[in-house]
Amino acid sequence: MDKLWETVTVGRMTLSHRLAMAPMTRSRAQADGTPGDLAPVYYSQRASLGLLISEGTQPSEDGQGYLFTPGIYTDNHVAGWKKVADAVHDKGGYLFIQLMHVGRMSHPNNTPHHRLGLAPSAVAPGLEMFTATGMQEIPVPREMSITDIHRTIDEFRQAAAAAIRAGADGVEIHGANGYLIQQFMAENANQRQDQYGGSIENRARFAIEVAAAVAHEIGADRTGFRISPGMTLGGLDEGASGPDLYRYLISELAKLNLVYLHVMHGGNDPFLKEIRALWPHVLLVNRAGRPLDQIASDIEANLADIAPIGAWALANPDFVERLKVGASLNPADTATFFGGDAHGYIDYPTLAKLQQES
Incomplete structure (x- = not known):
């Protein structure tokens, strides 16, 4: 694992190792979307991971889909962040x-305005969602007009600016x-006949325009x-054209000189090698189901520059220290992943605390 402990420069940041904290929804924000009072404790406990990517944060009222997720579009949100x-x-x-617009993955009961979710087309996902009154079927969303699309791109831009005002070092789109951006890319969710639907270039257009607007506002770095x-x-189903769409998208995003690309990798290793070849900047690879002893495998194989971790970081605020000495890890309590109080949020013990108690 030697390469895991090498320094790496990511835009304006110099990280002392190649780990990072992946974005994880925790649903503990206040009702108005302001980060909860315990959020500074939760995140700072995990600061040794170097780069912390926050939970999904809506850039607007229309961007919210779940209960008690944070926003970054009001003065209160900025103050909380x-x-x-x-x-x-x-x-x-x-x-x-992380700027997360959920698109059609929303229920009116979970949003401040109680409107239908926005999406590239009026196609429901065919899934249920948790609400304050229990599980409910997600309704058919409202198809976005061109005006809606342009407004949403601008909301991403404004949210990025708000994140920088809040002192964040950057944003992840x-x-x-x-969610919404991938919905535009998926054949079964995007049935538009205009410049945002149909061809690979059209279905990737929204993603590229959001990235360009944000990079222009706060800097590609x-x-x-x-x-x-x-x-x-x-x-979602991206269809047979999915790989070609991503080849095009990644090439276009690379031209914007974004500071990093973060891949949620499902196991298609040949395609990951293609992504590595297409992307000339820092690459984060979050590999689903990766065992602990292979945490550095993508870095050692030059398929990634950084290995973000999720549940291990959630349950082990001192994950870096534990990994260095080969200590056992706290198990993650799945019952406390979403919503609740300090339990399962900021009370996972560090190795030092366990040793003091033993």
């Missing part, structure tokens, strides 16, 4: 806020996991982008 950023910086870490090629979360 500033507490998080300051706490992370005080512990020597860096914070990128969420173009993965079944503070703008990352996440993709999940071939994954079917949110009921």
